[in-house]
Amino acid sequence: MSRSLTLSTHASITDIPAAEWDGFGDGNPFTSHRFLAALEASGSVGRGTGWQPLHLSVSDGESILGVAPLYAKSHSQGEYIFDHAWAEAFQRAGGSYYPKLQCAVPFTPATGARLLSHDPQARQALLAGMTQVAGRGGASGVHVTFCTEEEAALGEEAGFLPRITQQFHWLNREYGSYDDFLGALSSRKRKAIRKERARAQAFGGRITHLTGDDLKPAHWDAFWDFYQDTGSRKWGSPYLTREFFDCIHQTMRDDILLVLAEDDGTPIAGALNFLGPDAVYGRYWGCVEDHAFLHFELCYHQAIDHAIAHGLARVEAGAQGEHKLARGYEPVPIHSLHWVQDEGFLRALADYLDRERDAMGQEIEALADWTPFRKGAVS
Template sequence: MTLHPAIAEIPAGEWDACAGNDNPFVSHAFLSALEDSGSASPDAGWMPQHLAMRDGTGRLLAVAPFYAKSHSFGEYVFDQQWAQVFARAGGEYYPKLQVAVPFSPVPGPRLLVHADAPDADALRQMAARALRQACEELGLSSVHVTFCTGHEYDLLGRNGWLQRLGVQYHWDNEGYASFDDFLESLASRKRKAIRRERRDAHACGLTFHTYRGTEITPALWRDFYGFYLSTVDRKWGRAYLQPTFFRLLSERLGDRVVLMIARQGDTPVAGALNLMGRDTLYGRNWGRLEGDWPFLHFELCYYQAIDFAIAHGLKRVEAGAQGEHKLQRGYRPCLTHSAHWIAHPGLRAAVGDFLGRERAAIEAELPALDALTPYRTAL
């Protein structure tokens, strides 16, 4: 087992042989764009320590996107209260260790195993032990594997890790031939509401355009970065992503980068960034200029994404974190998973108790959320 302070130390072909091609967020291209742009860097509080495991011949068998963190920002699985409790007890929660895709609340594999590995779960268990070993040897408080797969969640839970659930809202393509075909699966009142939102969004003089890969010019990226900053400013957030990150995405991920732009006349006024996996469109960042455009966010981020998924035969749209308002627009509640190793016994017990109660509440809430979806019959 080795740790690497830059993903550039691991050849892209070897990394991607473990990451696969289903989920672009764990690809070498995406993670290297974050590092090479300075978006995920020690100066930003993300110190890469990528895990690599090789066999006796030097062949790479497993990797994990691994970081030492000096804060809890850009993760979307919130543990700041745990840090405050530990600090009041005299402990030091930071730095901590994180297996994650920075700034991306996108579910996907985190313990990445070569497709030809003879026993993938044995390697995942070895990786989990290596993560704990790194935590212990460095004398740190914890290690967290966030937005992992349900399979990884179960495996880590069986190996003594604390388990945490969350909720996101995803749209499933049930073989729809068109957006109107999708609407026919909804209750009449909900169907009319969505048609009205789409009509009003288009009636205010906006046109909507989709660009992929090399179609996304430097000028479009400059416009989009301005939209991104405007949204960050409105939400009192922090602009984690640097301008060069977006340009590097186009260069390294090609047509898997899908940028949707709203224009008023010839002027871009809003944009939504998506990445395309093997069968999923992932909505990421969006932003807009100031203006009175009804339902612009819903049209650009949700309905245009559904149109694109249907046209390209994709199975689902994952529209990012939070947002119960997505339910009324055909996005269904889905569980997300993370696993946590807490070194201090007292903090571990307290967090474990909290997570047990939180899981029960989320599992109880999920059917009630699903009942709020607009579908005429269960899918």
């Protein structure tokens, strides 16, 4: 028998107790209360950013049964599953694409659960609730990005349109060492990676891994300089504020791996990773000196080193980047869900996404042929 459930919206993650929110999670650092709270407390999201928190909870009148990170968006920046062309087409047709609702983790192209609940009915209610909130608030639609495959199937049943894009992830096939991983590669690729790593590590300094209490305020000062340089070149201006890094230092330093390159004790480059129960998530990189292959070493090879040493299943190294293929990262499908109120535009999107899925499947299959693995070494 179905129950009567109540949907609520929350203008801040702090409206929901951390213990309740995290009780529905699976350990993913990005959907944790502390990560989302850091975004809000630091001003990285909220007024003036185009990411206005509107988190959802569903309850049975006595207790919360599920939650979802939700934002009202006035642009399509910082999402990594792109809908800019949709926005332009919708507006050319005379519609208003913004505001829209985004069920996502801001600025974070990492797969994870978005419908945080142990209750199937509550997850269905969260999806239905998003469309209701869109209708009441005048949003053009709802977009659930970087969700799980299971959630994609649930959303399709609820009338959302599924979309498949792709990323490059490194998959740990129970390697005992980095040399074990290299042993699965073709001889030519294996030699190329060894040569690349040797050149990178010969930059003249040392590479360190910092996590937990080994992280100090001075490390964040250095990384902020790296982040600003990369952000200004890639996005025009960085998405995150300096205060964000202070917040995660206080609440998440045990969930962080900072890979730092130092020359005579001075940090010159760094890669910021977050750690989940089964994955390393590469998020940001930057430098103040250019050295051959140091970017690949800090962001990709060192992350693999950490995953092997700690028995983690995969490395997710962020969006895009076919150059990751040569370093043992493989193409994997990424799932999202989309729904718009305008029925004509919804039909047009459905037709587009049907064709895109076919093309994406062919692209993933073709990219898989370019991985550096020996024939028969992986399945």
